[in-house]
Amino acid sequence: MEQSIGLIPPKDNTNPDYYVRNGMECYDAQLASVGLSKFQGYLECCIFKYMWRWEEKNGKEDLQKAAVYLAKLIETVE
Template identity: 40%
Template sequence: MTSDVVNKPKHYTQGKVECIDAIKEMCGSGFKDYCRGSVVKYLWRYDKKNGIEDLLKAQWFLNALIDYEKLTK
């Protein structure tokens, strides 16, 4: 079985806790800024580092931001 490096990378999970969930809890409303920054980071580097994988990661963070906004409105 291979790891999904975009949606659920193994190296970001400890036990049953995913890093993104811990970040969301720690940041509160700042989570949207974290997502926005991550989108910019992956778009900034995609053509110099991981190509489509980085575009998919940017998309993942954009979707997380959209989901956050829907839940908090």
């Protein structure tokens, strides 16, 4: 994550505001739309994608994104 000197808040590339609409997170809308099994498959594919490319593309940022998707997947099995 970017360092901040307090003037500008650090950019959060893992949970931007535009993924919330009318108080509903995009994740929740996706889950409601496709059901648990398909939603879990989607999360697995996202994890795979970011783990596949992290060394070639965005490094640490891609690892952080994979971690976000993994945390979301874990939430679905608790």
